Amino acid sequence: MTLDDLDRAILIALQKDAGQSTTRLADKLGLSQPATWRRIRRLQGAGVITGRRLLVDADKAGFGVTVFLGVKLAMKGRVSLADFERAVDAIPEVQTVDHVLGLYDYRLRVVARDLADFERVLRRRIMTLPGVGDVEANVLLSEERRPGPLGA
Structure with a gap:
């Protein structure tokens, strides 16, 4: 799969905040929400996006x-x-x-x-x-x- 500039922008934005809505992401990128959603689904389907993770601060969770x-x-x-x-x-x-x-x-x-x-x-x-x-x-x-x- 070849990534274009919008694909890279989506990946960068999702790396910073994977929980943001597609509407918010679309607003940041100047795209429509459906177009943003389709691109995310295409990236997932191609295996470029393989999941989303919750980051836990180990120290604050008692693991110093x-x-x-x-x-x-x-x-x-x-x-x-x-x-x-x-x-x-x-x-x-x-x-x-x-x-x-x-x-x-x-x-x-x-x-x-x-x-x-x-x-x-x-x-x-x-x-x-x-x-x-x-x-x-x-x-x-x-x-x-x-x-x-x-x-x-």
Whole structure:
């Protein structure tokens, strides 16, 4: 699918506020509401827009620690990647699971109430996952929102 300037403007606006009405979005873009709605539906149908998310401030929700874990599987031959992914998906503190190329096989984003809670999650849940070998933890100190590829 080829995106034109209006498609990009819609994507940028929806990245900033996915909950805005098509009428409000249409007013911002100088389009009619039906034309805006049709473009959004076309972007969804083509898989360019794959969903909408609610962003929760982890700190305000009681999760003051975010840790990025690099996980290297110890037994790639015995444990399939799917087995690891299925097991890690069952841990609610794990927000994202990225299969990556490099020193580690996976990068996990883990939230916890505090460092003691993170240690509990690490020892009891993550280190017991099938095939886990080396793990490297990086505690998030601060996070800045960077614009996406569309400049949002």
